[in-house]
Amino acid sequence: MNTATECVRPDAPVIVIGNGPVGQTTALLLAHWGIATIVVDQRAQRDLVGSKAIAQQRDVLDIWDVLDGAGRQIAEEGVTWSRSRTFYREHELFCxxxxxxxxxxxxxxxxxxxRTEQILDERIAATPLVDVRWGHRVDDIVQHDDHVELACETPEGRVTLRAAYAVACVGARGNEVRELLGVEFGGRTFGDRFLICDIRADLPGWHRERRFYFDPEWNPGRQVLIHPCPDSTFRIDWQVPEDFDLEVEEETGxxxxxxxxxxxxxxxxxxxxSVYRFHSRIVDRFRVGRVLLAGDAAHLVxxxxxxxxxxxxxxxxxxxWKLAAVLHGMAGEELLDSYHDERYAAAQENLAITGATMEFLVPQTEAERARRLDVLERxxxxxxxxxxxxxxxxxxxFxxxxxxxxxxxxxxxxxxxxPKGSVPPPSPGVLIPDAPIEDPATGTETRLRVLAxxxxxxxxxxxxxxEALREELLRLGRxxxxxxxxxxxxEVAGRTGIRDDEVWxxxxDGHLAATLTSPHAIAVNAAITRVFGSRVSTTVPTARTPVENVFSPS
Known part of the structure; x- marks a missing residue:
């Protein structure tokens, strides 16, 4: 790492590398916290092709909803399953x-x-704090004490961009950026391939159900997954042999x-x-100095x-939120170490869960094949x-x-x-339950997670x-x-389960950092300090820059 001492004015506080949905979300959430970004992508423009990642989970829609209602729009335009059916050969096992x-x-x-990318693009177009630059391929990354420099090849020539921090959201094929950062991307690639076809057809009764077939007679020894999508479109995934040739498949009918x-x-x-392979891989570091890795750039499942x-x-x-806290002066850089701690652990859990699934779907040993057959037959x-x-x-x-x-x-x-489909009861580390509330500032209807x-x-x-607790915390400089x-x-007390004598x-990001019983303000302040890391400013805010407004959406 370069140790230059001269302070260089950055082109933006944060540069996001990659303008896919993870990069879009990163830039929009940083704007939500009042942080400007430059988003660079080596492509010339958005390539709106194929279904790709189609299943958007409830709590992710919740995250997107703070982006001017993007989550709600995605939910309204998408298709919600009413049932999920699982078959083995000619038998329906369960629904x-x-x-x-x-x-x-x-x-x-x-x-x-x-379509998700289009909706997020609409939010970006309405956000002055996000500057998107297509046709910028990052081919060098140099880190300094106070900034990071990204050298980019563009149609107009080579340019260098500087930022306090960067977030690499370059996707599964971001090998060049991973190599520049010196991270390992260990794991495995599965031999079998998978064929995807998005088809548009009239399939009565199928438009709100997911179907999973184990070993159907029309794909013996393998499986098929069918997902409904908007506009009478269905996504069909077939597991196919390693030597599968799509061109030959089409030519022969x-x-x-x-x-x-x-x-x-x-x-x-x-x-x-499309035809693709499955991977189970993870980088060894989610933080490399002033660069964080996110999404498929950091993990594949x-x-x-x-x-x-x-x-x-x-x-x-x-x-x-962690970059925003550091850039707003509310936390020291060590807070960014917790990004690795938390998201590496989340990726490890996802690898373990999906690895067990792949062991069942694509058994690699005789023992695994025997177990799968035994389970399905029983x-x-x-x-x-x-x-x-x-x-x-x-x-x-997570x-x-x-x-x-x-x-x-x-x-x-x-x-x-x-168990599948349920959430754990509230405890430190768990996402707070949601509930409809009246916004204390405006008196309008909103939700607890939006407030959080x-x-x-x-x-x-x-x-x-x-109110007395708030005053005590203020006297402590918080x-x-x-x-x-x-x-x-x-509904808040009932939905959350908060006890009468508790402070949460x-x-x-809506996760519970602490649940304290009959605490003094000092204990509450200590829990807040822990959220922001060890070097947190405890200066009593001035009238011009109150702490409660520094870390609020712009």
Whole structure:
């Protein structure tokens, strides 16, 4: 690393490398915190082709919703499953029904990545703090004590951009940037390939159900997954042999036959098709000096369960609020080390979950093949065996239970990973439950997570004097909003489960940092200090720059 001492004025506080959905989200969330970015991408323009990552998870829609309602628009345009059906050969093993459960967003929404990118582009176009520059290929990265320099090849010639920090969101094929940063990308690549076809067809009864077939007679020994998408479009994934040749498949008419084996003798149009391999890989460092890695640039997992893009968006949120805290002077640079701690652990969990799924879907040894066959055969008649059938555990947020930013609470221990489709009870590290509230500032209807994503937030039980606690924290040099649950709306206490004598400290990404019972303001302040790392400014704010406004959306 270069140790130049001369202070260089950056072109922007942050440069985002890569303008895919993770890069878009990173830039928009930094703008949400008042931080300007330059977004560079080596492509000449947006290539809106194919469905790609289609399954957007509830809590990711929640993150996008702070971006001028992007999450709500994606949910409204997408397709929500009402059921998920799983088959083995000619037998239907089980069907999971999804019902309205009172949440703002459904568990999953299917919509093409291309449309998601368009919606995020619309938000970027309306955001002066984001400057997008296409046709910029980063071919050198030089780090200094106070900034990072990115050398880019452009159609007009070579340019150098400078920033305080950079976030690399260069995707699965970002090998050049990973090499420039000197990170290892260890893991494995699976031998079998997968064929995707997006087809448009009239399939009555299929438009709100996901179908997963193990070993159907029309793809023996392998599996097929079918997802509904908007506009009568269906995404079909076939597991195919390693030597599969799509061009030959089309020339011989076998592709048409393959599709008709699924949908029957009815008209259809192919919207997009592709062949790809699955990978399980992770970089050894998510932070390299002044550069953070996010999304597929940092980790690759198989798509069963929709953990790729969803996890990348959660990377983006984690990186954005921490960079904003550092750039606003509320935390020292060591806070960025926790980005690696938290998101590396999240990626490791995703690799473990998807690795177990791939072991079941693509067994590599005789023992694995025998176990899979035994489970599937037993599941036909024995309902108890069906829980062993692994077609993917759907994406969920990671719980920062062991994070250095989290204050443990013996009274609220983490209950461990919950059953599929459920969430753990509130405890330090867990995403706060949502609830409709009345905005204390405007009196309008909003949600608890929207309020939480404005800054550090203190929430108290009804037996705690929130105003007195806020005043005590202010005397300690900590100006944060403190709200009594009962004052926010009738559903908050019930939805969250906060106890009357508790005080909760909520991070800017909606995760619980601490749950404290009958605490003194000193303990609350210590928990907040822990969220921001060891070097946190405790200066009493002036009238011009109150702390509660420094870390708020622009």
């Amino acid at each position: 999971t029904e999804y019902v309205e459960d009172g949440h703002t967003f459904p568990p999953f929404v299917n919509i093409s990545q291309s 076998r592709l048409d036959q393959r599709i008709r084996q699924v949908i029957g003798d009815r008209p259809y149009d192919i919207v997009w098709k 198989s798509p069963f369960g929709g953990r790729g893009l969803n996890s990348g968006v959660q990377d983006a949120e984690n990186a954005a 599941a036909v008649e024995d309902p108890a065996a069906r829980s062993e059938v692994d077609s993917g555990r759907l994406a969920e947020p 719980w920062y239970v062991d994070s250095p930013l989290t204050t443990p609470d013996p009274a609220r221990p983490f209950a461990g990973r919950p 994503r404005r800054r550090i937030t203190v929430l108290t039980g009804d037996a705690v004097d929130a 100006a944060v909003p403190a709200f009594r649950a009962g004052d926010l709306g009738g 400290v909520v991070r800017p």
